Amino acid sequence: MKYDVVVVGAGIAGPIVARNVAKAGFSVLLIDKKPAIGTPKQCAEGISMTVFKKYDIPYDRRYINREIYGAKLYSPSGYELELRYKEASGVILERKVFDKMLAYYAAKAGADVLARTEAVDVIKKGGRVAGIKAKHEDEPVEIYADVIVAADGVESKIARKAGINTYAPPHEFDSSYEYEMLIEGFDPDLIHLWFGNEVAPRGYVWVFPKDEDRANVGIGINSDNPQTAKYYLDKWLKENNIPAKKLLEINVGVVPVGGFVKELAKDNVVVVGDAARQVNPMHGGGMAEAMEAGTIASKWIVKALEEENISLLQNYTKEWWETDGKRLEKVLKVRKVTEKLTDEDLDLFIQVLGSADAEKIASGNYGGVIKALLKHPKVILSPRRIKLLRELL
Amino acid sequence: MPEKIRVVVNEDRCYLCGGCAGVCPTLAINVSASRWEFFQEKCISCRICISACPVGALSGEPLGVGE
Numbered sequence: 499m500k501y502d503v504v505v506v507g508a509g510i511a512g513p514i515v516a517r518n519v520a521k522a523g524f525s526v527l528l529i530d531k532k533p534a535i536g537t538p539k540q541c542a543e544g545i546s547m548t549v550f551k552k553y554d555i556p557y558d559r560r561y562i563n564r565e566i567y568g569a570k571l572y573s574p575s576g577y578e579l580e581l582r583y584k585e586a587s588g589v590i591l592e593r594k595v596f597d598k599m600l601a602y603y604a605a606k607a608g609a610d611v612l613a614r615t616e617a618v619d620v621i622k623k624g625g626r627v628a629g630i631k632a633k634h635e636d637e638p639v640e641i642y643a644d645v646i647v648a649a650d651g652v653e654s655k656i657a658r659k660a661g662i663n664t665y666a667p668p669h670e671f672d673s674s675y676e677y678e679m680l681i682e683g684f685d686p687d688l689i690h691l692w693f694g695n696e697v698a699p700r701g702y703v704w705v706f707p708k709d710e711d712r713a714n715v716g717i718g719i720n721s722d723n724p725q726t727a728k729y730y731l732d733k734w735l736k737e738n739n740i741p742a743k744k745l746l747e748i749n750v751g752v753v754p755v756g757g758f759v760k761e762l763a764k765d766n767v768v769v770v771g772d773a774a775r776q777v778n779p780m781h782g783g784g785m786a787e788a789m790e791a792g793t794i795a796s797k798w799i800v801k802a803l804e805e806e807n808i809s810l811l812q813n814y815t816k817e818w819w820e821t822d823g824k825r826l827e828k829v830l831k832v833r834k835v836t837e838k839l840t841d842e843d844l845d846l847f848i849q850v851l852g853s854a855d856a857e858k859i860a861s862g863n864y865g866g867v868i869k870a871l872l873k874h875p876k877v878i879l880s881p882r883r884i885k886l887l888r889e890l891l
Numbered sequence: 892m893p894e895k896i897r898v899v900v901n902e903d904r905c906y907l908c909g910g911c912a913g914v915c916p917t918l919a920i921n922v923s924a925s926r927w928e929f930f931q932e933k934c935i936s937c938r939i940c941i942s943a944c945p946v947g948a949l950s951g952e953p954l955g956v957g958e
Protein backbone atom coordinates (compact mmCIF):
# COMPACT_ATOMS: atom_id res chain seq x y z
CA MET A 499 0.00 0.00 0.00
CA LYS A 500 1.23 3.50 -0.76
CA TYR A 501 -0.18 6.78 0.55
CA ASP A 502 1.04 10.34 0.80
CA VAL A 503 0.51 10.18 4.57
CA VAL A 504 -0.05 7.37 7.05
CA VAL A 505 -1.40 8.27 10.49
CA VAL A 506 -0.95 5.78 13.33
CA GLY A 507 -3.61 6.17 16.01
CA ALA A 508 -7.24 7.28 15.74
CA GLY A 509 -7.67 8.97 19.12
CA ILE A 510 -8.00 12.74 18.95
CA ALA A 511 -4.80 13.97 17.27
CA GLY A 512 -4.71 11.34 14.50
CA PRO A 513 -8.16 11.91 12.98
CA ILE A 514 -7.68 15.71 13.04
CA VAL A 515 -4.44 15.35 11.04
CA ALA A 516 -5.99 12.76 8.70
CA ARG A 517 -9.06 14.93 8.05
CA ASN A 518 -7.11 18.12 7.40
CA VAL A 519 -4.56 16.51 5.08
CA ALA A 520 -7.22 14.56 3.17
CA LYS A 521 -9.24 17.77 2.75
CA ALA A 522 -6.23 19.32 1.02
CA GLY A 523 -6.42 16.53 -1.55
CA PHE A 524 -3.65 14.17 -0.44
CA SER A 525 -4.03 10.43 0.02
CA VAL A 526 -4.16 9.46 3.70
CA LEU A 527 -4.50 6.22 5.64
CA LEU A 528 -5.55 6.37 9.30
CA ILE A 529 -5.08 3.17 11.31
CA ASP A 530 -5.91 2.13 14.86
CA LYS A 531 -5.21 -1.08 16.73
CA LYS A 532 -8.63 -1.09 18.38
CA PRO A 533 -11.38 -3.16 16.78
CA ALA A 534 -13.83 -0.34 17.59
CA ILE A 535 -12.28 3.11 17.38
CA GLY A 536 -12.81 4.94 20.70
CA THR A 537 -13.51 1.80 22.74
CA PRO A 538 -12.54 1.34 25.51
CA LYS A 539 -12.31 4.99 26.48
CA GLN A 540 -9.45 6.20 28.66
CA CYS A 541 -10.81 9.59 29.60
CA ALA A 542 -12.98 11.65 31.95
CA GLU A 543 -14.42 13.18 28.75
CA GLY A 544 -14.38 16.84 29.78
CA ILE A 545 -13.61 19.46 27.14
CA SER A 546 -14.03 23.21 26.71
CA MET A 547 -16.87 24.58 24.57
CA THR A 548 -14.42 26.57 22.45
CA VAL A 549 -12.92 23.56 20.65
CA PHE A 550 -15.90 22.86 18.39
CA LYS A 551 -15.65 26.11 16.47
CA LYS A 552 -11.88 26.38 16.74
CA TYR A 553 -11.17 22.97 15.24
CA ASP A 554 -14.23 22.79 12.96
CA ILE A 555 -15.92 19.90 14.78
CA PRO A 556 -19.74 19.67 14.53
CA TYR A 557 -21.58 20.20 17.81
CA ASP A 558 -23.29 16.85 17.47
CA ARG A 559 -25.61 15.61 20.23
CA ARG A 560 -24.57 12.05 19.51
CA TYR A 561 -21.31 12.57 21.41
CA ILE A 562 -22.33 15.19 23.93
CA ASN A 563 -23.53 13.74 27.21
CA ARG A 564 -24.00 16.95 29.07
CA GLU A 565 -23.24 20.65 29.07
CA ILE A 566 -21.25 21.94 32.05
CA TYR A 567 -21.61 25.40 33.61
CA GLY A 568 -18.53 25.59 35.82
CA ALA A 569 -16.50 23.86 38.48
CA LYS A 570 -16.37 23.27 42.20
CA LEU A 571 -13.06 22.78 44.03
CA TYR A 572 -12.79 21.09 47.44
CA SER A 573 -9.84 21.51 49.82
CA PRO A 574 -8.54 18.73 52.13
CA SER A 575 -10.56 20.04 55.12
CA GLY A 576 -13.66 20.63 53.04
CA TYR A 577 -13.46 24.30 52.06
CA GLU A 578 -15.17 24.88 48.72
CA LEU A 579 -14.65 27.23 45.82
CA GLU A 580 -17.34 27.45 43.17
CA LEU A 581 -17.32 28.93 39.72
CA ARG A 582 -20.60 29.02 37.83
CA TYR A 583 -21.29 30.56 34.42
CA LYS A 584 -24.65 31.51 32.92
CA GLU A 585 -23.73 29.83 29.67
CA ALA A 586 -22.29 26.34 29.24
CA SER A 587 -18.49 26.54 29.32
CA GLY A 588 -17.72 22.93 28.49
CA VAL A 589 -19.18 19.53 27.80
CA ILE A 590 -18.77 15.96 28.94
CA LEU A 591 -18.32 13.96 25.75
CA GLU A 592 -19.07 10.35 24.98
CA ARG A 593 -15.59 9.53 23.72
CA LYS A 594 -16.52 6.17 22.29
CA VAL A 595 -18.74 8.01 19.85
CA PHE A 596 -16.57 11.12 19.56
CA ASP A 597 -13.35 9.35 18.53
CA LYS A 598 -15.25 7.22 16.05
CA MET A 599 -16.98 10.27 14.57
CA LEU A 600 -13.65 12.13 14.26
CA ALA A 601 -12.40 9.14 12.26
CA TYR A 602 -15.65 9.27 10.25
CA TYR A 603 -15.05 12.96 9.47
CA ALA A 604 -11.54 12.01 8.29
CA ALA A 605 -13.04 9.26 6.11
CA LYS A 606 -15.67 11.69 4.70
CA ALA A 607 -12.85 14.10 3.85
CA GLY A 608 -11.25 11.37 1.75
CA ALA A 609 -8.97 9.45 4.11
CA ASP A 610 -8.96 5.67 4.27
CA VAL A 611 -9.51 4.31 7.79
CA LEU A 612 -8.60 0.85 9.05
CA ALA A 613 -9.61 -0.27 12.53
CA ARG A 614 -7.96 -3.31 14.11
CA THR A 615 -4.72 -2.45 12.37
CA GLU A 616 -1.72 -2.26 14.65
CA ALA A 617 1.54 -0.65 13.61
CA VAL A 618 4.28 -2.96 14.81
CA ASP A 619 7.39 -1.33 13.39
CA VAL A 620 8.73 1.18 10.91
CA ILE A 621 10.16 0.29 7.50
CA LYS A 622 13.53 1.92 6.92
CA LYS A 623 15.00 2.40 3.45
CA GLY A 624 18.19 4.29 2.75
CA GLY A 625 18.42 5.48 6.34
CA ARG A 626 14.95 7.01 6.15
CA VAL A 627 11.54 5.85 7.40
CA ALA A 628 9.69 4.75 4.27
CA GLY A 629 6.55 3.45 5.95
CA ILE A 630 5.26 1.14 8.62
CA LYS A 631 4.78 -2.56 9.14
CA ALA A 632 1.33 -3.31 10.49
CA LYS A 633 -0.97 -6.19 11.28
CA HIS A 634 -4.60 -6.21 10.19
CA GLU A 635 -6.57 -9.10 11.67
CA ASP A 636 -3.33 -11.08 11.89
CA GLU A 637 -2.41 -10.36 8.25
CA PRO A 638 0.88 -8.49 7.88
CA VAL A 639 0.64 -5.31 5.79
CA GLU A 640 3.30 -2.92 4.62
CA ILE A 641 2.21 0.69 4.26
CA TYR A 642 4.53 3.05 2.43
CA ALA A 643 4.09 6.81 2.81
CA ASP A 644 5.94 10.08 2.25
CA VAL A 645 4.98 11.33 5.70
CA ILE A 646 4.46 9.18 8.80
CA VAL A 647 2.41 10.58 11.68
CA ALA A 648 2.81 9.02 15.13
CA ALA A 649 -0.46 9.81 16.93
CA ASP A 650 -0.25 6.61 18.92
CA GLY A 651 -0.97 8.01 22.37
CA VAL A 652 1.00 7.58 25.55
CA GLU A 653 2.80 4.45 24.31
CA SER A 654 4.45 6.42 21.48
CA LYS A 655 5.90 3.20 20.12
CA ILE A 656 6.03 4.30 16.50
CA ALA A 657 7.55 7.69 17.30
CA ARG A 658 10.27 5.95 19.30
CA LYS A 659 10.89 3.28 16.66
CA ALA A 660 11.29 6.10 14.15
CA GLY A 661 14.03 7.56 16.30
CA ILE A 662 12.16 10.45 17.94
CA ASN A 663 13.07 10.75 21.59
CA THR A 664 9.78 10.83 23.52
CA TYR A 665 11.32 9.68 26.81
CA ALA A 666 10.06 11.41 29.95
CA PRO A 667 11.05 10.46 33.51
CA PRO A 668 8.45 8.52 35.58
CA HIS A 669 7.56 11.58 37.66
CA GLU A 670 6.28 13.27 34.47
CA PHE A 671 3.37 10.82 34.18
CA ASP A 672 0.13 10.45 36.12
CA SER A 673 -1.50 7.09 36.79
CA SER A 674 -5.28 7.31 36.42
CA TYR A 675 -8.15 5.13 37.44
CA GLU A 676 -11.83 5.84 36.95
CA TYR A 677 -15.30 4.41 37.44
CA GLU A 678 -18.23 5.40 35.29
CA MET A 679 -20.85 4.93 37.97
CA LEU A 680 -24.14 5.93 39.50
CA ILE A 681 -23.51 8.68 42.01
CA GLU A 682 -25.83 11.16 43.68
CA GLY A 683 -25.53 14.33 45.71
CA PHE A 684 -23.33 16.39 43.40
CA ASP A 685 -24.59 19.28 41.28
CA PRO A 686 -24.68 17.70 37.81
CA ASP A 687 -24.13 21.08 36.11
CA LEU A 688 -20.59 21.41 37.50
CA ILE A 689 -17.43 19.35 37.45
CA HIS A 690 -16.12 18.60 40.94
CA LEU A 691 -12.45 18.38 41.95
CA TRP A 692 -10.95 17.33 45.32
CA PHE A 693 -7.36 18.14 46.29
CA GLY A 694 -5.11 16.95 49.09
CA ASN A 695 -1.90 15.03 49.64
CA GLU A 696 -3.79 12.18 51.31
CA VAL A 697 -6.66 12.35 48.80
CA ALA A 698 -4.70 12.33 45.55
CA PRO A 699 -0.94 12.90 45.77
CA ARG A 700 0.09 15.48 43.14
CA GLY A 701 -3.31 15.20 41.42
CA TYR A 702 -7.01 15.25 42.25
CA VAL A 703 -10.18 13.22 42.43
CA TRP A 704 -12.83 14.19 39.89
CA VAL A 705 -16.56 13.78 39.40
CA PHE A 706 -17.54 14.66 35.81
CA PRO A 707 -21.34 14.27 35.47
CA LYS A 708 -22.77 12.52 32.43
CA ASP A 709 -26.33 12.46 33.78
CA GLU A 710 -28.17 13.69 36.88
CA ASP A 711 -26.99 10.56 38.72
CA ARG A 712 -24.21 9.12 36.52
CA ALA A 713 -20.65 10.37 36.30
CA ASN A 714 -17.02 9.61 35.54
CA VAL A 715 -15.48 9.39 39.00
CA GLY A 716 -11.73 9.15 38.79
CA ILE A 717 -8.32 10.01 40.10
CA GLY A 718 -4.85 10.91 38.85
CA ILE A 719 -1.72 10.56 41.01
CA ASN A 720 2.00 10.76 40.31
CA SER A 721 2.92 7.54 38.55
CA ASP A 722 6.05 7.02 40.67
CA ASN A 723 3.88 6.77 43.79
CA PRO A 724 4.33 3.51 45.75
CA GLN A 725 0.53 3.08 45.89
CA THR A 726 -1.75 2.61 42.90
CA ALA A 727 -4.34 5.06 41.60
CA LYS A 728 -7.00 2.42 42.27
CA TYR A 729 -5.97 2.28 45.93
CA TYR A 730 -6.47 6.02 46.35
CA LEU A 731 -9.81 6.17 44.51
CA ASP A 732 -11.30 3.27 46.46
CA LYS A 733 -10.07 4.88 49.68
CA TRP A 734 -11.69 8.22 48.77
CA LEU A 735 -15.02 6.59 47.94
CA LYS A 736 -15.00 4.69 51.22
CA GLU A 737 -14.08 7.72 53.31
CA ASN A 738 -16.86 9.70 51.69
CA ASN A 739 -19.42 6.94 52.15
CA ILE A 740 -20.02 6.67 48.43
CA PRO A 741 -20.94 3.06 47.64
CA ALA A 742 -18.98 1.60 44.72
CA LYS A 743 -21.77 -0.82 43.85
CA LYS A 744 -23.14 0.59 40.62
CA LEU A 745 -20.10 0.54 38.37
CA LEU A 746 -20.85 0.73 34.64
CA GLU A 747 -17.25 0.90 33.46
CA ILE A 748 -13.71 0.86 34.76
CA ASN A 749 -11.19 2.97 32.86
CA VAL A 750 -7.44 2.95 33.29
CA GLY A 751 -4.63 4.99 31.80
CA VAL A 752 -1.34 6.78 32.19
CA VAL A 753 -1.18 10.49 31.30
CA PRO A 754 1.94 12.44 30.40
CA VAL A 755 2.02 15.64 32.49
CA GLY A 756 5.29 17.18 31.37
CA GLY A 757 8.32 16.14 29.35
CA PHE A 758 7.07 17.73 26.12
CA VAL A 759 8.98 16.26 23.19
CA LYS A 760 11.66 18.65 21.93
CA GLU A 761 11.92 17.38 18.37
CA LEU A 762 8.36 16.99 17.01
CA ALA A 763 9.45 16.22 13.46
CA LYS A 764 12.38 14.14 12.39
CA ASP A 765 12.95 13.90 8.68
CA ASN A 766 9.55 12.71 7.37
CA VAL A 767 8.08 11.55 10.72
CA VAL A 768 5.99 13.78 12.99
CA VAL A 769 4.64 13.09 16.47
CA VAL A 770 1.41 14.58 17.87
CA GLY A 771 -0.76 14.47 21.01
CA ASP A 772 -0.02 12.25 24.01
CA ALA A 773 2.77 10.59 22.03
CA ALA A 774 4.49 14.00 21.99
CA ARG A 775 3.52 14.49 25.67
CA GLN A 776 1.37 17.48 24.64
CA VAL A 777 -0.92 17.49 27.68
CA ASN A 778 -1.77 20.20 30.22
CA PRO A 779 0.46 19.32 33.22
CA MET A 780 -1.92 20.89 35.76
CA HIS A 781 -5.14 19.07 35.00
CA GLY A 782 -3.99 16.26 32.71
CA GLY A 783 -6.42 17.25 29.95
CA GLY A 784 -4.96 16.56 26.55
CA MET A 785 -7.77 16.52 24.01
CA ALA A 786 -7.64 20.25 23.18
CA GLU A 787 -3.85 20.10 23.12
CA ALA A 788 -3.96 17.13 20.73
CA MET A 789 -6.34 19.06 18.46
CA GLU A 790 -4.08 22.11 18.48
CA ALA A 791 -0.94 20.09 17.74
CA GLY A 792 -2.80 18.12 15.05
CA THR A 793 -3.90 21.37 13.43
CA ILE A 794 -0.39 22.84 13.36
CA ALA A 795 1.15 19.55 12.19
CA SER A 796 -1.37 19.09 9.38
CA LYS A 797 -0.80 22.64 8.12
CA TRP A 798 2.93 21.93 7.68
CA ILE A 799 2.36 18.42 6.27
CA VAL A 800 0.16 19.94 3.55
CA LYS A 801 2.76 22.66 2.81
CA ALA A 802 5.58 20.10 2.72
CA LEU A 803 3.67 17.91 0.29
CA GLU A 804 2.51 20.81 -1.89
CA GLU A 805 6.00 22.21 -2.18
CA GLU A 806 7.62 18.75 -2.25
CA ASN A 807 9.93 19.89 0.50
CA ILE A 808 9.93 17.57 3.53
CA SER A 809 12.18 19.88 5.52
CA LEU A 810 9.17 22.21 5.92
CA LEU A 811 7.89 19.73 8.54
CA GLN A 812 10.43 21.25 10.92
CA ASN A 813 8.19 24.31 11.04
CA TYR A 814 5.68 22.25 13.02
CA THR A 815 8.23 21.85 15.82
CA LYS A 816 9.05 25.54 15.64
CA GLU A 817 5.45 26.78 15.58
CA TRP A 818 4.27 24.46 18.35
CA TRP A 819 7.10 25.44 20.65
CA GLU A 820 6.52 29.15 20.00
CA THR A 821 2.80 28.88 20.79
CA ASP A 822 1.24 26.00 22.76
CA GLY A 823 4.63 24.71 23.92
CA LYS A 824 5.47 28.04 25.47
CA ARG A 825 2.10 28.15 27.25
CA LEU A 826 2.39 24.56 28.54
CA GLU A 827 5.94 25.15 29.82
CA LYS A 828 4.48 27.90 32.03
CA VAL A 829 1.74 25.57 33.25
CA LEU A 830 4.39 22.93 34.01
CA LYS A 831 6.20 25.44 36.20
CA VAL A 832 2.96 26.02 38.13
CA ARG A 833 2.49 22.27 38.55
CA LYS A 834 5.99 21.87 39.96
CA VAL A 835 5.29 24.53 42.59
CA THR A 836 1.84 23.20 43.49
CA GLU A 837 3.48 19.83 44.19
CA LYS A 838 5.17 21.49 47.17
CA LEU A 839 1.89 22.69 48.73
CA THR A 840 0.87 21.17 52.06
CA ASP A 841 -2.74 20.37 52.92
CA GLU A 842 -2.80 23.53 55.09
CA ASP A 843 -1.69 25.58 52.08
CA LEU A 844 -4.45 24.04 49.97
CA ASP A 845 -7.04 24.73 52.67
CA LEU A 846 -5.95 28.32 52.98
CA PHE A 847 -5.79 29.00 49.25
CA ILE A 848 -9.23 27.57 48.55
CA GLN A 849 -10.59 29.42 51.60
CA VAL A 850 -9.32 32.83 50.55
CA LEU A 851 -9.83 32.69 46.80
CA GLY A 852 -13.12 34.01 45.47
CA SER A 853 -15.07 33.23 42.31
CA ALA A 854 -13.22 36.00 40.45
CA ASP A 855 -9.99 34.10 41.17
CA ALA A 856 -11.59 30.80 40.23
CA GLU A 857 -12.45 32.41 36.91
CA LYS A 858 -8.76 33.21 36.47
CA ILE A 859 -7.79 29.60 37.32
CA ALA A 860 -10.28 28.34 34.75
CA SER A 861 -8.90 30.64 32.06
CA GLY A 862 -5.30 29.63 32.87
CA ASN A 863 -4.43 33.07 34.25
CA TYR A 864 -2.37 31.70 37.13
CA GLY A 865 -0.42 34.98 37.46
CA GLY A 866 -3.60 36.84 38.43
CA VAL A 867 -4.45 34.18 41.04
CA ILE A 868 -0.97 34.32 42.55
CA LYS A 869 -1.13 38.11 42.81
CA ALA A 870 -4.50 37.82 44.59
CA LEU A 871 -3.05 35.26 47.03
CA LEU A 872 0.01 37.38 47.76
CA LYS A 873 -2.25 40.15 49.07
CA HIS A 874 -3.85 37.97 51.73
CA PRO A 875 -2.69 38.51 55.36
CA LYS A 876 -2.34 34.78 56.10
CA VAL A 877 -0.10 34.40 53.09
CA ILE A 878 1.93 37.50 53.92
CA LEU A 879 2.66 36.07 57.38
CA SER A 880 4.29 32.96 55.93
CA PRO A 881 7.72 33.45 54.32
CA ARG A 882 7.53 29.90 52.92
CA ARG A 883 4.24 30.57 51.13
CA ILE A 884 5.51 33.87 49.79
CA LYS A 885 8.63 32.15 48.47
CA LEU A 886 6.59 29.42 46.78
CA LEU A 887 4.23 31.89 45.14
CA ARG A 888 7.05 34.21 44.06
CA GLU A 889 8.67 31.29 42.23
CA LEU A 890 5.66 31.42 39.96
CA LEU A 891 5.77 35.07 39.01
CA MET B 892 22.70 -2.09 39.90
CA PRO B 893 19.05 -2.95 40.49
CA GLU B 894 18.17 -6.58 41.10
CA LYS B 895 17.49 -8.28 37.74
CA ILE B 896 13.80 -9.04 37.35
CA ARG B 897 11.31 -10.55 34.96
CA VAL B 898 8.19 -8.39 34.75
CA VAL B 899 5.01 -10.44 34.93
CA VAL B 900 1.44 -9.37 34.33
CA ASN B 901 -1.69 -10.45 36.13
CA GLU B 902 -3.96 -10.70 33.10
CA ASP B 903 -7.10 -10.60 35.21
CA ARG B 904 -6.15 -7.18 36.50
CA CYS B 905 -4.64 -5.67 33.33
CA TYR B 906 -6.81 -3.33 31.22
CA LEU B 907 -4.36 -3.23 28.28
CA CYS B 908 -4.23 0.54 28.73
CA GLY B 909 -0.69 0.75 27.38
CA GLY B 910 0.56 2.95 30.20
CA CYS B 911 3.39 0.63 31.25
CA ALA B 912 4.61 0.47 27.65
CA GLY B 913 4.57 4.28 27.52
CA VAL B 914 6.70 4.78 30.62
CA CYS B 915 9.18 1.97 29.86
CA PRO B 916 12.41 3.65 28.78
CA THR B 917 13.51 0.72 26.60
CA LEU B 918 10.38 -0.45 24.72
CA ALA B 919 10.55 -3.72 26.67
CA ILE B 920 6.73 -3.91 26.85
CA ASN B 921 4.26 -4.02 23.98
CA VAL B 922 0.52 -3.71 24.51
CA SER B 923 -1.67 -4.64 21.57
CA ALA B 924 -5.48 -4.48 21.56
CA SER B 925 -5.61 -8.06 22.82
CA ARG B 926 -2.28 -8.89 24.48
CA TRP B 927 0.40 -7.71 26.93
CA GLU B 928 3.93 -8.74 25.92
CA PHE B 929 7.31 -8.47 27.63
CA PHE B 930 10.79 -8.63 26.06
CA GLN B 931 13.29 -9.73 28.68
CA GLU B 932 16.36 -8.86 26.59
CA LYS B 933 15.38 -5.19 26.50
CA CYS B 934 14.43 -4.85 30.19
CA ILE B 935 16.83 -2.95 32.47
CA SER B 936 14.92 -3.88 35.67
CA CYS B 937 14.18 -0.25 36.57
CA ARG B 938 10.66 -1.12 37.85
CA ILE B 939 9.13 2.07 36.46
CA CYS B 940 6.35 0.10 34.77
CA ILE B 941 5.47 -1.66 38.03
CA SER B 942 4.82 1.54 39.98
CA ALA B 943 3.11 3.30 37.06
CA CYS B 944 0.40 0.67 36.50
CA PRO B 945 -2.82 2.27 37.85
CA VAL B 946 -4.16 -1.06 39.10
CA GLY B 947 -1.06 -2.91 40.30
CA ALA B 948 -1.21 -5.55 37.57
CA LEU B 949 2.56 -5.87 37.26
CA SER B 950 5.15 -7.42 39.52
CA GLY B 951 8.82 -8.27 39.27
CA GLU B 952 10.09 -11.81 39.74
CA PRO B 953 13.74 -12.00 40.74
CA LEU B 954 15.89 -13.57 38.04
CA GLY B 955 18.62 -16.01 39.02
CA VAL B 956 22.22 -15.31 37.97
CA GLY B 957 22.70 -16.25 34.33
CA GLU B 958 18.99 -16.36 33.56
Ligand SMILES: Cc1cc2nc3c(=O)[nH]c(=O)nc-3n(C[C@H](O)[C@H](O)[C@H](O)COP(=O)(O)OP(=O)(O)OC[C@H]3O[C@@H](n4cnc5c(N)ncnc54)[C@H](O)[C@@H]3O)c2cc1C
Pocket residue numbers: 506507508509510511512529530531532536540541542543544545615616617618649650651652653655656674675676716749750751752753770771772773777782783784785786788
Ligand atom coordinates in the same frame (compact mmCIF):
# COMPACT_ATOMS: atom_id res chain seq x y z
C1 LIG C 1 -8.34 8.47 32.97
C2 LIG C 1 -8.06 9.61 32.04
C3 LIG C 1 -8.88 10.74 32.07
C4 LIG C 1 -8.67 11.78 31.18
N1 LIG C 1 -9.54 12.83 31.18
C5 LIG C 1 -9.41 13.82 30.26
C6 LIG C 1 -10.38 14.87 30.17
O1 LIG C 1 -11.37 14.90 30.91
N2 LIG C 1 -10.20 15.83 29.23
C7 LIG C 1 -9.14 15.83 28.37
O2 LIG C 1 -9.02 16.74 27.54
N3 LIG C 1 -8.22 14.84 28.42
C8 LIG C 1 -8.33 13.84 29.32
N4 LIG C 1 -7.43 12.81 29.35
C9 LIG C 1 -6.30 12.84 28.39
C10 LIG C 1 -6.79 12.49 26.99
O3 LIG C 1 -7.48 11.27 27.03
C11 LIG C 1 -5.61 12.40 26.02
O4 LIG C 1 -4.75 13.49 26.20
C12 LIG C 1 -6.07 12.37 24.56
O5 LIG C 1 -6.86 11.25 24.31
C13 LIG C 1 -4.86 12.39 23.64
O6 LIG C 1 -5.22 12.10 22.33
P1 LIG C 1 -4.22 11.35 21.37
O7 LIG C 1 -4.87 11.31 20.04
O8 LIG C 1 -2.87 11.94 21.46
O9 LIG C 1 -4.05 9.90 21.97
P2 LIG C 1 -5.14 8.76 22.24
O10 LIG C 1 -6.48 9.35 22.40
O11 LIG C 1 -4.58 7.94 23.33
O12 LIG C 1 -5.15 7.93 20.89
C14 LIG C 1 -4.09 7.10 20.51
C15 LIG C 1 -4.67 6.01 19.63
O13 LIG C 1 -3.59 5.28 19.05
C16 LIG C 1 -3.92 3.92 19.01
N5 LIG C 1 -2.65 3.19 18.94
C17 LIG C 1 -1.66 3.15 19.86
N6 LIG C 1 -0.63 2.42 19.42
C18 LIG C 1 -0.97 1.98 18.17
C19 LIG C 1 -0.32 1.17 17.20
N7 LIG C 1 0.89 0.69 17.41
N8 LIG C 1 -0.97 0.90 16.05
C20 LIG C 1 -2.22 1.41 15.84
N9 LIG C 1 -2.89 2.18 16.72
C21 LIG C 1 -2.26 2.46 17.87
C22 LIG C 1 -4.71 3.68 20.28
O14 LIG C 1 -5.55 2.56 20.15
C23 LIG C 1 -5.51 4.99 20.40
O15 LIG C 1 -6.76 4.90 19.80
C24 LIG C 1 -7.59 11.74 30.24
C25 LIG C 1 -6.76 10.62 30.21
C26 LIG C 1 -6.99 9.56 31.10
C27 LIG C 1 -6.11 8.35 31.02
Ligand code: SF4
Pocket residue numbers: 750900904905906907908909910911912922927943944945946947948949
Ligand atom coordinates in the same frame (compact mmCIF):
# COMPACT_ATOMS: atom_id res chain seq x y z
S1 SF4 D 1 -0.25 -0.21 32.92
FE1 SF4 D 1 -1.18 -1.96 34.01
S2 SF4 D 1 -3.27 -2.08 33.22
FE2 SF4 D 1 -2.11 -0.78 31.81
S3 SF4 D 1 -1.36 -2.22 30.20
FE3 SF4 D 1 0.24 -2.04 31.73
S4 SF4 D 1 -0.15 -3.76 33.13
FE4 SF4 D 1 -2.02 -3.46 31.97
Ligand code: SF4
Pocket residue numbers: 898914915916917918919920933934935936937938939940941
Ligand atom coordinates in the same frame (compact mmCIF):
# COMPACT_ATOMS: atom_id res chain seq x y z
S1 SF4 E 1 11.38 -2.80 34.59
FE1 SF4 E 1 11.93 -0.92 33.45
S2 SF4 E 1 12.89 -1.65 31.56
FE2 SF4 E 1 11.86 -3.42 32.49
S3 SF4 E 1 9.88 -3.46 31.46
FE3 SF4 E 1 9.60 -2.26 33.35
S4 SF4 E 1 9.95 -0.14 32.75
FE4 SF4 E 1 10.75 -1.43 31.09
